[in-house]
Amino acid sequence: MFYPTIHVCGVLAQPNYKFGAPSLQQIHYLEAPEESKAVSAALLATLKTRGVAKLKNHGLPAELIAEMFDYTKKFFALPLEDKMIAKHPPESTPNRGYSYVGQESVGSISGYEKGVSEGKQVRDIKYANGTKQETIDIGSAHDDLVDNIWVPEEKVPGFRKFMEGFYESAFKVELEILAALAIALGIPEDEMKMLHSKGENEFRLLHYPAIPASELSDGTATRIADHTDFGTITMLFQDSVGGLQVEDQQNLGTFRGVESADKSEIILNIGDSLQRLTNDTFRAAVHRVTYPPTVKVGSEEIIPERFSIAYFAKPNRTASLFPFNKFITPATPCHYEDITAWEYNNLRITKLFSGKA
Numbered sequence: 001m002f003y004p005t006i007h008v009c010g011v012l013a014q015p016n017y018k019f020g021a022p023s024l025q026q027i028h029y030l031e032a033p034e035e036s037k038a039v040s041a042a043l044l045a046t047l048k049t050r051g052v053a054k055l056k057n058h059g060l061p062a063e064l065i066a067e068m069f070d071y072t073k074k075f076f077a078l079p080l081e082d083k084m085i086a087k088h089p090p091e092s093t094p095n096r097g098y099s100y101v102g103q104e105s106v107g108s109i110s111g112y113e114k115g116v117s118e119g120k121q122v123r124d125i126k127y128a129n130g131t132k133q134e135t136i137d138i139g140s141a142h143d144d145l146v147d148n149i150w151v152p153e154e155k156v157p158g159f160r161k162f163m164e165g166f167y168e169s170a171f172k173v174e175l176e177i178l179a180a181l182a183i184a185l186g187i188p189e190d191e192m193k194m195l196h197s198k199g200e201n202e203f204r205l206l207h208y209p210a211i212p213a214s215e216l217s218d219g220t221a222t223r224i225a226d227h228t229d230f231g232t233i234t235m236l237f238q239d240s241v242g243g244l245q246v247e248d249q250q251n252l253g254t255f256r257g258v259e260s261a262d263k264s265e266i267i268l269n270i271g272d273s274l275q276r277l278t279n280d281t282f283r284a285a286v287h288r289v290t291y292p293p294t295v296k297v298g299s300e301e302i303i304p305e306r307f308s309i310a311y312f313a314k315p316n317r318t319a320s321l322f323p324f325n326k327f328i329t330p331a332t333p334c335h336y337e338d339i340t341a342w343e344y345n346n347l348r349i350t351k352l353f354s355g356k357a
């Protein structure tokens with residue numbers, strides 16, 4: 001049987017932690033509860049300090065992720081009129097399908113609830129060298145409420161089947177990660193899993209077109225503006241272009257680059273729903289995509305196109321996001337009203353789309 005190892009990068013709180021020994025699956029080994037706790041604690045500590053953790057050998061095969069990037073490139077290489085067959089509806093929900101120029105603006109949530117970039121709205125790049133920033137949002141094939149929106153099979157043969165399968169594989173890994181976080185947070189694993197049992201998640205394929213570095217230099221444009229994600233956790237895959245930055249949770253205001261040596265690494269961050277559920281003891285890290293570290297700011301260099309895939313894990317729509325009891329104490333009174341995951345998601349996403357052209 002294959003037991004992938006979990007590699008938690010940048011562990012600060014567990015200096016003696018050795019890479020390679022414990023695995024995500026082994027977290028469930030009753031024989032090794034101490035080891036399970038150590039891995040979970042290391043993961044939590046990394047997220048709480050760095051805002052982000054990298055996971056290797058997490059159970060999603062490298063070939064599957066390579067294929068994911070291949071399909072993503074094939075989709076975005078289609079002529080615009082083909083992609084528009086799978087067009088995202090003009091409203092914010094259902095959040096499915098292909099988004100074209102100006103349809104969504106993460107710039108509109110810059111600073112939202114976080115107090116960052118105050119007074120300065122940063123717009124997404126809409127046109128660069130005649131191309132656009134573009135995304136496609138995909139959910140579960142078994143979603144009771146919302147259907148996916150696909151291009152016809154012959155446009156990218158195998159695309160739909162692959163994406164539906166990838167969704168299921170990523171969901172299994174999501175549950176393992178959530179279980180690990182539950183252990184570290186002292187929340188019953190079952191409670192965490194039940195909260196996510198329906199797999200009402202979304203994932204997004206992103207294509208950032210090539211752009212001259214000079215177009216980013218006046219500060220009014222960025223590839224994706226400062227924001228937090230809405231769900232519980234996000235598993236991100238990126239190519240080697242670079243430019244992703246995450247706010248250091250011990251030095252707020254300082255953003256650190258997160259590069260992937262290998263595109264099969266999962267870059268893990270937590271979202272606002274988990275921040276709510278933990279009554280702010282575990283905070284969602286602000287992140288953005290800007291210059292790759294090798295590019296000189298303001299130069300005439302062309303920043304190459306970039307592809308990434310973000311899998312947003314969300315609690316069941318009907319679940320309450322009221323903080324878990326253990327996080328409400330006389331010293332830490334409840335910061336949040338009760339709201340369902342679906343109401344909260346829609347509030348956030350409507351805000352995101354309010355920047356729509």
Ligand SMILES: O=C(O)CCC(=O)C(=O)O
Nearest residue numbers: 206229238244289308310
């Ligand atoms: O493209 C990336 O690396 C980040 C994407 C992202 O943060 C998002 O879609 O929420």
Ligand SMILES: [Fe+2]
Nearest residue numbers: 227228229287
């Ligand atoms: Fe994000």
